[in-house]
Amino acid sequence: MDRDRVGVAVEGPLPLGEHLRTPELGAAMLVQQEALYAAREFLRGEGFVELLPPLMGPVTDPGGRGAKPLDVDYYGHTYKLMTSAYLYKQVSLRGFERLFFIAPNVRIEPPETATTGRHLVEFHQIDVEIAGATREDAMATATGLLQHVVQAVCARVPDVLQDLGRDQEFFKALLEGPFDVVKHEEAVSKLRAQGHPQSPDAEIDWTGERTLSEQTARPFFITDYPKGSRGFYDRENEHAPGTLRNFDLIAHGGYGELVSGSERESDYRTMVARMRESAENPAKYDWYLRNVKDGIPFGAGFGMGVERLVRFLTGLDAVWQVSAYPKLPGVVAP
Numbered sequence: 001m002d003r004d005r006v007g008v009a010v011e012g013p014l015p016l017g018e019h020l021r022t023p024e025l026g027a028a029m030l031v032q033q034e035a036l037y038a039a040r041e042f043l044r045g046e047g048f049v050e051l052l053p054p055l056m057g058p059v060t061d062p063g064g065r066g067a068k069p070l071d072v073d074y075y076g077h078t079y080k081l082m083t084s085a086y087l088y089k090q091v092s093l094r095g096f097e098r099l100f101f102i103a104p105n106v107r108i109e110p111p112e113t114a115t116t117g118r119h120l121v122e123f124h125q126i127d128v129e130i131a132g133a134t135r136e137d138a139m140a141t142a143t144g145l146l147q148h149v150v151q152a153v154c155a156r157v158p159d160v161l162q163d164l165g166r167d168q169e170f171f172k173a174l175l176e177g178p179f180d181v182v183k184h185e186e187a188v189s190k191l192r193a194q195g196h197p198q199s200p201d202a203e204i205d206w207t208g209e210r211t212l213s214e215q216t217a218r219p220f221f222i223t224d225y226p227k228g229s230r231g232f233y234d235r236e237n238e239h240a241p242g243t244l245r246n247f248d249l250i251a252h253g254g255y256g257e258l259v260s261g262s263e264r265e266s267d268y269r270t271m272v273a274r275m276r277e278s279a280e281n282p283a284k285y286d287w288y289l290r291n292v293k294d295g296i297p298f299g300a301g302f303g304m305g306v307e308r309l310v311r312f313l314t315g316l317d318a319v320w321q322v323s324a325y326p327k328l329p330g331v332v333a334p
Contacts, residue, residue, distance in 0.1 A: 012114070014325045018085055020324065023163075024314075028322040031153055032310045036102065039126050039304075042145050043100050048128065051092060053085040053103035059284050064328025065203070067107040081106040084303065086233065089129040090264055091291045093299055097131040102306070103122035115166055116206050117318035118256055120307060121327040128261075129301035135245045135263045138300035139221055140178075142249055142259045145304065146219065147175055153313055165330050166315040170253065173218040179249070180220040187212060187222050204231050204248075209256040212296045216252045225248045234262040240246035247302075255312045261302025268293040 013019050040050065058077070060069050061084035069080040085103040086292035091100055113119035126145070127267045130137060150171050154161065161168065163293075184204070191198040191208045203225060211240050212222075224243040227236055234244040246262030266269050271292055275282045282289060312324040327333050 012328055013320050013333070015036040016325070019326070022321075024316055024321050027160050027164050028310055028314050028316065029324065030157055030168065031313050032306070032322065034153050034156050035149050035309060035313060036306070038149045038156075039102075039145060041152070042148040042276075043126075043128065046098070046141065046144075048098040048100045049096050051089075051096065051099050051101055053127070054082060054088050055100035055104065056081050057088070058287060059087070060084065062278070062280055063107060064231070066113075070106050070108055074283055083107045084125070086231075086301075086303070087176060087285075087288050089127050089301065090233065090266075090296060090299070091288065093129055093131045094291065094295075094299060097297070099129050101125075101127040103127050109329035113206075114328045114330050117311075118206070120319055120323060121329055122325070123319070123323070125303040126309075127301070127303045127307060128136050129258060129299060131297040131299045133263075133300040135223070135261075135300055138261050138263070138302050139181075139247055139249075140260065142302050142304065144180055146249070146258065146309075149309070150174055150313065161314070164248045164314050164316070166313070170315070174252070174274050176218070179218065181247075182220055182222050182245040183224045184222055184226065185224070185244070192211065201226050201229065206256065209250060210254050213250050213252060213256050216250075219249055219251050219258070221247045221249055228278070230262070232271060232278050232280060235265045236270075236274075249302075249304075251308075251312050253312075254310070257305075258308055259302050259304045261300065263300045264298070266292065266296045266298050268328040 056072055056079045058079055060080040060082050063083045069083045071078050072081060083105055085101050088103060105123055105125060109119050109121060112302050154168050187204055188198050188200045196208050196211060225246050227242050227244055230244055230246055234246045237243045237245050249259035250256060251258045272282050307319040307322050311319050316322055320328055
């Protein structure tokens with residue numbers, strides 16, 4: 001069995017009591033608390049208000065890549081645990097122009113994702129939403145957020161990073177100005193030229209993401225995913241029909257996606273049409289669509305995975321190593 005630098009099996013967590021005592025987890029939690037402190041510091045400094053996210057609702061983000069929501073009984077009604085707080089944060093723009101959640105999410109991921117090193121059933125996101133913002137505004141905020149968090153962690157817990165074997169030189173290029181931008185079609189062409197069978201009509205798959213991530217020395221954005229590859233709420237580009245005004249931020253070093261975001265669709269008729277195109281039943285989204293019909297501000301936003309961020313900061317092998325209570329896809333755990 002392959003083992004990492006201090007002897008914990010990387011294929012999956014130890015029993016919970018042993019996992020909680022591992023040196024990696026202790027170090028990762030010190031990094032995590034500094035990362036979350038720095039994230040709040042940055043966002044509040046930019047005029048954002050933190051709201052506490054809902055844990056369940058009549059409907060949730062439809063998700064993708066085979067992930068499914070978990071049902072709960074709510075006084076005789078079937079509610080969903082949040083796979084993402086997206087619907088709520090967009091509606092919240094009616095009262096708050098710049099807001100963020102640090103939100104728990106539950107997604108029943110396909111069991112085969114247990115081996116990616118990047119997936120958990122329970123995880124957290126730094127969810128950001130900005131009224132009146134463009135995709136470029138959201139990308140700039142995501143860039144500033146990541147750079148501030150990295151700088152703060154390196155300054156505040158350098159000894160912890162050193163104990164983990166994380167050389168701060170790994171982050172040097174990240175801190176040097178804006179990130180490069182690559183369109184989805186360019187990323188697909190690059191992967192296919194290397195022999196990877198990436199579909200031009202789908203999200204970049206996990207193998208492709210890792211491949212691109214390993215070939216760069218700093219994070220970069222992928223933009224303009226094809227319509228149909230993402231949710232009904234990503235706004236279509238009116239100047240390039242068939243593509244979306246969205247983005248992913250891909251970390252360097254093989255760590256893959258850290259952030260996913262977009263300009264948001266806010267027109268009621270367009271939203272309903274997009275739902276039907278993606279085989280979603282608009283009636284299921286009644287409360288949300290009523291708010292859209294009443295008027296939700298145009299805007300943009302993103303989600304940054306907390307566990308993926310902490311894994312990237314620490315250099316550990318898998319996201320379960322940076323979760324105190326990891327639940328891997330397909331594995332029943334306390």
